[in-house]
Amino acid sequence: MATDTTGVERAPREHAAGRTEAVPLRARTWQREGLVAAAFLAPSAIVLLVLRLYPTVEALIASAQRQPLNILAAPVFVGLDNYRTLLVESPTFWPSVAATVIFVTIVVVAQTVGALALGLLYTQHMYATRWWRALVFLPITIPMAVSTLVWQIAFRNDGVVNGFLSALGLGQYNYFATRGLAYFAFLTILSWIGLGYWMALLIAGLADVPTEVRDAAKVDGAGAIRTFFSIVLPLLKRPLAFVAVALTVTNFFTFIPEAVITQGGPRDATRFLMFEIYTEAYSNGNTNRASAEIVLLAIIILAIVAVEFKLIAPED
Amino acid sequence: MNKLLSRTPGKVILTLVGIIVAWAFFWPVVWMTGSAFRPEKEIFEYFQPISIHTLIPSNYTLDNFRAAIEVGFGRAWFNSIVVSLASAALGLAITVPAAFALSVLRFRGRGLAFAILFVTFSVPFELVAIPLASSFRDWGLTNTYTGLILPGLANGFAILLLRQFFAGVPEQLKEAARVDGAGWFRIMLQIYVPLAKPALASAGLMLFIGQWQAYLWPLLVADKPEMQVGSVALANLQAGAVGGTQFGAIFAGAILLSIVPTVIMLSMQRVFVLSIASTGVKG
Numbered sequence: 001m002a003t004d005t006t007g008v009e010r011a012p013r014e015h016a017a018g019r020t021e022a023v024p025l026r027a028r029t030w031q032r033e034g035l036v037a038a039a040f041l042a043p044s045a046i047v048l049l050v051l052r053l054y055p056t057v058e059a060l061i062a063s064a065q066r067q068p069l070n071i072l073a074a075p076v077f078v079g080l081d082n083y084r085t086l087l088v089e090s091p092t093f094w095p096s097v098a099a100t101v102i103f104v105t106i107v108v109v110a111q112t113v114g115a116l117a118l119g120l121l122y123t124q125h126m127y128a129t130r131w132w133r134a135l136v137f138l139p140i141t142i143p144m145a146v147s148t149l150v151w152q153i154a155f156r157n158d159g160v161v162n163g164f165l166s167a168l169g170l171g172q173y174n175y176f177a178t179r180g181l182a183y184f185a186f187l188t189i190l191s192w193i194g195l196g197y198w199m200a201l202l203i204a205g206l207a208d209v210p211t212e213v214r215d216a217a218k219v220d221g222a223g224a225i226r227t228f229f230s231i232v233l234p235l236l237k238r239p240l241a242f243v244a245v246a247l248t249v250t251n252f253f254t255f256i257p258e259a260v261i262t263q264g265g266p267r268d269a270t271r272f273l274m275f276e277i278y279t280e281a282y283s284n285g286n287t288n289r290a291s292a293e294i295v296l297l298a299i300i301i302l303a304i305v306a307v308e309f310k311l312i313a314p315e316d
Numbered sequence: 317m318n319k320l321l322s323r324t325p326g327k328v329i330l331t332l333v334g335i336i337v338a339w340a341f342f343w344p345v346v347w348m349t350g351s352a353f354r355p356e357k358e359i360f361e362y363f364q365p366i367s368i369h370t371l372i373p374s375n376y377t378l379d380n381f382r383a384a385i386e387v388g389f390g391r392a393w394f395n396s397i398v399v400s401l402a403s404a405a406l407g408l409a410i411t412v413p414a415a416f417a418l419s420v421l422r423f424r425g426r427g428l429a430f431a432i433l434f435v436t437f438s439v440p441f442e443l444v445a446i447p448l449a450s451s452f453r454d455w456g457l458t459n460t461y462t463g464l465i466l467p468g469l470a471n472g473f474a475i476l477l478l479r480q481f482f483a484g485v486p487e488q489l490k491e492a493a494r495v496d497g498a499g500w501f502r503i504m505l506q507i508y509v510p511l512a513k514p515a516l517a518s519a520g521l522m523l524f525i526g527q528w529q530a531y532l533w534p535l536l537v538a539d540k541p542e543m544q545v546g547s548v549a550l551a552n553l554q555a556g557a558v559g560g561t562q563f564g565a566i567f568a569g570a571i572l573l574s575i576v577p578t579v580i581m582l583s584m585q586r587v588f589v590l591s592i593a594s595t596g597v598k599g
Contacts, residue, residue, distance in 0.1 A: 034423035036500045040413035044433055047410060047470045052436050055448035062447065118337070126331040132338035138345060141578040145531040145547035146570045149554050150348050153563060156360075160347055163363030163370060192341060253442040256531050260551050274442060274532075281446050290446060298443055 063292035075288070082292035093293065095268055096276040097300065100252060103183055103272065108247045111191055115198035115243060116236075120228075122199070123206050133203070137196035144193060144256050151189045152261045176262050179269035186257050186270065198243050205239030206232070241312040245305055252301050273297050346371045352380055352571040356564035380564035381572075387562070388541055389569045392549030396573070398461060399534075399545060400527040403468035407523035408516060410469060415478035416504045420490060430479065438472030442532055449536035459543040464534055468527040474519035481515035482508055521584060528577050546573045 065075035086093045155175040162172040175185040255274040264271035281290035354373030362369040418430045457463035534545040550569045
């Protein structure tokens with residue numbers, strides 16, 4: 001059963017049956033290696049079936065059902081009713097989608113630009129570059145839940161961030177009290193964690209820009225800014241596209257900051273989709289509606305990533 | 317302009333900019349470490365106005381670590397280690413043969429099989445975490461190590477990395493072993509695995525870190541105090557679930573949870589660079 005999904009076991013046998021006369025030896029080798037491969041792939045295939053495919057199917061089925069008030073009764077098939085409720089009646093679903101899209105957009109733009117700026121800075125000629133890069137990279141090694149908790153303490157009204165800001169004469173703020181400040185704080189936390197990682201990816205991409213090309217541009221009299229926009233940026237297109245898409249997907253699943261710090265507040269400003277789903281499933285106990293939300297989340301992400309691919313690589 | 321900047325004064329200025337930017341990322345680490353080693357009552361003391369003691373303690377103590385152990389954080393830390401190590405070991409045990417089959421063995425549909433495995437295991441696990449958690453409840457896997465470990469066994473990038481490495485091993489080694497009558501399992505274990513040590517370390521690191529970072533899944537399947545992992549236990553500590561918020565203990569716990577991945581990654585820096593290079597950006 002496990003091997004059927006991958007097509008591993010069946011394909012070589014058909015192949016062998018069709019062409020035994022023509023290339024008997026080769027066909028037999030293929031068949032034998034196919035069987036070995038099926039055995040070697042079986043554990044992964046089982047994991048895939050039980051831990052990925054099964055819950056996906058479960059979510060799809062549950063999203064089309066409703067649990068009667070008697071929890072021992074069998075669930076009732078209701079078709080698309082859960083989806084209709086979410087899309088038409090739910091007071092939290094659309095605001096949650098909007099909050100998620102707005103916040104993810106902010107994060108993707110800010111972090112892509114930030115990582116590129118860091119990558120450009122730390123590929124300049126300076127002393128001990130590796131050390132400065134390592135310090136920027138260091139926060140990714142700290143688990144996200146830990147970083148979030150530590151920053152929550154730093155962002156307290158009597159915390160270290162307000163201490164620094166008032167020392168600089170920039171005033172003090174009650175973070176997590178308004179949408180703007182909460183997004184600012186979340187962006188700070190997520191960027192502190194992730195920027196070094198994306199920077200490292202882009203530095204790897206920058207290393208692939210041939211120095212001869214840059215030198216040629218210099219000989220032709222192009223300035224630093226011109227060189228960047230006409231030569232470096234086009235050559236960085238692939239890694240930048242990867243960073244933007246990866247940032248979109250990961251941040252759509254942002255859960256730790258709002259679960260740990262704000263519980264979705266203030267006034268649902270940080271009630272991002274993962275937290276909305278979690279609340280629906282656990283606080284409201286409506287697994288069916290939560291399942292429908294998961295399906296919608298998957299559809300939204302697929303659509304956005306598809307659009308991003310279209311925008312970034314129209315010629316491919 | 318580049319020529320000018322590459323001369324010494326430009327280099328000094330750029331280095332200064334580099335240090336300032338790096339400091340913007342590094343000070344929270346200094347502050348967090350300092351707070352773990354200072355007396356509880358000093359934690360909020362030096363912010364208004366700021367001074368050198370804002371980041372560096374004026375008195376050092378290990379009380380916070382003692383407090384963290386007392387509220388049961390030691391057990392949570394131990395759970396994180398068990399779960400992450402087991403996931404890395406078992407994860408490699410299923411990933412290595414899969415990657416071997418997908419790169420060394422020849423069979424119809426190999427490309428498709430790889431695409432299915434890679435894409436499925438690269439879809440963020442959060443998408444299926446909530447439905448899977450209710451199945452785990454039905455199967456009696458809540459508050460067990462098995463329940464915590466299972467979802468961390470597969471990683472798309474670990475398969476990708478090992479597959480690429482195995483594909484780079486010269487075919488002659490395989491052919492020679494075949495002629496000598498070696499079976500595929502032996503070829504994998506005695507030829508490919510010893511050659512792939514850096515890739516194995518890198519894939520193992522991905523699996524380990526993936527579990528060490530996990531928060532949503534352990535939150536869903538392990539709520540008993542003795543089965544909680546470090547990150548969940550620390551968040552509960554912050555929420556004041558265990559007799560009011562003890563900030564000192566939180567910082568101590570934060571250090572205990574950060575030191576493990578940091579030490580591993582710094583000691584495996586070259587390996588880690590390899591794993592970044594393999595994510596497909598460099599194609």
